[in-house]
Amino acid sequence: MSRTSIGSVVATAFSNAIGKAFPSQNYAAAVTPCSSARFGHYQCNSAMQIFRQLKGVEGAPASPQATAQVIADNLDTAIFEKVEVIKSGFINVFLSKKFTSARLNDVLKSGIQPPEVPKRKVVIDFSSPNIAKEMHVGHLRSTIIGESLCRMLEFLGHDVLRINHVGDWGTQFGMLIAYLKEEFPDFLENPPKIADLQAFYRAAKTRFDKDEEFKGRAHGEVVALQSGDKNNLTAWKMICDISRMEFEKIYNRLDVKLDEMGESFYNPHIPNVLKILEDQGLVQDDQGAKCIFRPIKSYPLIVRKSDGGYTYDSTDMTAIWYRIFQQKADWIIYVVDSGQGEHFELVFDAAKAAGWITDKIRVDHVGFGVVLGEDGKRLKTRSGDVVRLVDLLDEAVERAKKQLESREEGDSKLGLSEQELSEMASIIGHGAVRYADLKSNRLTDYMFSYDRMLDLKGNTAVYLEYAHARISSVARKAGVDTEAMKAVTLIDLEHDSEVDLALDILRFGDTTLEAAELLMPHKICEYAYGLATKFSAFYRDCHIVGSEKQDSRLLLCELTAMTLRKAFYLLGITPLYRI
Structure with a gap:
């Protein structure tokens, strides 16, 4: 099948018509979907601009309407x-039913294919928790948004590197190593099983804050670590491994894939990168510290402290250098909260001044708002602590399970085993959390509410799961094999509701392109909800099973379900076939 998006087909048709109507000029076609199907399927608004540009030219159309008519006559x-x-x-x-049906049948036979785009090497930096600390609600958005962006760009055929820039280097490790040696002096011979790393961290921090002698030892341990001391490196690795196992439990639950390249990975490259920057004259001495001053900000990047130590700025400059010159990325995406926006502006500007970021390389800071509680303030526990991510997910799953159990006790009984009930609750709970996060424009804060995200009505993952299960059940209840039907039956559109649904299906590629270009996953959420709504209208208006058009309409149901599942995948949601 053609992998050209339906929007591109229409735009090309208008470009060709404009070229025929005004062959001596070079005008682009401005085409958008119509806001309502009653006005049309697509709209071109190029005529007004062309009229203005041709005004006064001999033989030019007398009005925007006349200009538009010339274009229309050449379509x-x-x-x-x-x-x-x-x-x-x-x-x-309005697209013809014959053309739309033909495009649908291509999709039905070939599957949901991505539109053709130039392929890029993309590095996406997301999630990025700190070693020795538990993942909390603050890591939720970066992890979920980053995973969705990866899936979208991979679907479009880009070569995507999923990077977890964990905080695994710095002064806190001197504190942790000093405490490890104190509590487990034989840690080299008998590696301790630290079940609660968070409690271990808190105890070490308490000692560090209250005991000056311990603080002095901690500073010495971090110097030894950064100098390559063998025992300290062993202790550091031990702490990182414990943390990594805990992170992986969360990533497995959310089906998130990442390659860890933490702060420590870039440490050996920092001296070389700083020399490059110094040789270019970008580094200045400021009271013993090495800084990069840029006109866009009143404060600098501090790439080396006055005591010779490195900073986050050192690491971030080295990371962007590594991603461009070693990983050969031509698109780098940082999924980090909006509060870091000014920092990344400065890093990107410095990288441009160094000649690293050119017109051929795209860099984006994908910022996002904070997660709020129902009181409108940052989401915290009742005691005021940061909400642990594992607790947040556990409660979502538990509430989903109670919701399912109440249905099992009522008229909607599915006869689920305890294991099936738990698995379904896990899918619904995790999906609800993801969708609630992704459905809003990422730049805004959003209010976290279990009741809202698990609502069976409205724009929620639970509603979409029910919609998918309902769509999938139509052919099953009709007792037909849609896979076998695909080989002998064609979709033939007739009713307006069929056409509306068909066009929504065909716009999946355009929507994915837009969401990926803007780095806005909520576009996929809007699409999925709109598709489910269009199906409801089709199901209401068109008799399916037992009608003369049964086979065609059953295949339209199948294609709707296929498309919804692909949208689910891009959002990281597992589809349910019964619920």
């Missing part, structure tokens, strides 16, 4: 069933 009638020229100069078009 390919094989694609469009109806063309309307509006007085203001807009051109509204």
Whole structure:
């Protein structure tokens, strides 16, 4: 099948028509979907601009409407069933049922294919928890948004590197190593089983804050670590491994894949990168510290402290250098909260000044708002502590399970075993958390509410799961094999609700392109909810099982379910076939 998106097909048709109508000029076609199907399927608003540019030229059209009519007269009638020229100069078009049916049948046979795009090497930096600390609600958005962006870009065919820039280097490790040696002096011969690393961290921090002698030892231990002391490196690795196992439990629950390249990974490269920057004259001495001052900010990047130590700025400059020159990335994406926006502006500007970021390399800071409680403040526990991510997920799953159990006790009984009930609750709970996070524009804060995210009605993952299960059940209840039907039956569109649903299916590629280009996963959520809504209208208006068009409409159901599942995948949601 053609992997050209439906929007591109329409835009090309208008570009060709404009080229025929005004062959001596070079005008682009401005085409967008219509806001309502009653006005048309797509709209071109190029006529007004062309009219203004041709004004005064001999033989030019006398008005925007006349300009639009010339374009409309040159459109390919094989694609469009109806063309309307509006007085203001807009051109509204309705795609022909024959063309739309043919595109649908291609998708049905070939599967949901991505539109063709130039392939890029993409590095996505996301999640990034700190070693020796538990993942908490603050890591939720970066992890979920980052995973969704990876899936979108991978679907489009890009080569994506999923990087977890964990905080695994720095002064806190001197504190932890000093405490480890104190509590477990024989740790080299008998590695301790530290079940609660968070409690271990808190105890070490208490000693560090209250005991000056311990603080002095901690500083000495971090110097020894950074100098390559064998025993300290062993202790550091031990602490990292314990943390890593805990992180992996969360990532497995959320089906998140990451390659760890933490702060320590870049440490050996920092001296070379700083020399490059110094040789370019970008580094200045400021009271013994090495700094990069840029005109865009009043404060600098501190790439080396006055005591010779390195900073986050050192690591971030080295990381962007490594990603461009060693990993050969031509698109780098940082999924980090919006509060870090100014820092990344400075890092990107310095990298441009160094000549690392060129016109061929794209860099983006994908910022996001904070998670709020129902009181409108940052989400915390009743005691005021940061909410642990594992606790948040556990409660979502537990509430989903109670919801399912109440259905099992009522009229909607599915006869689920305890294991099936638990597995379904896990899918619903995790999906609800993800969708609630992704459905809003990432730049805004959002209010976390279990009741809202598990609501069976409205724009929630639970509603979409029910919609998918309902769509999937139509053919099953009809007792037909849709896979076998695909080989002998074609979708033939007739009713307006069929056409509306079909066009929504065909716009999946365009939606994914837009969401990936803007780095906005909520576009996929809007699409999935809209698709489910269009199916409801189709199901209401069109008799399916037992009708003369049964087979065609059953295949339209199947194609809707296929498309919804692909949207689910991009969002990280597992589809349910009964619920």
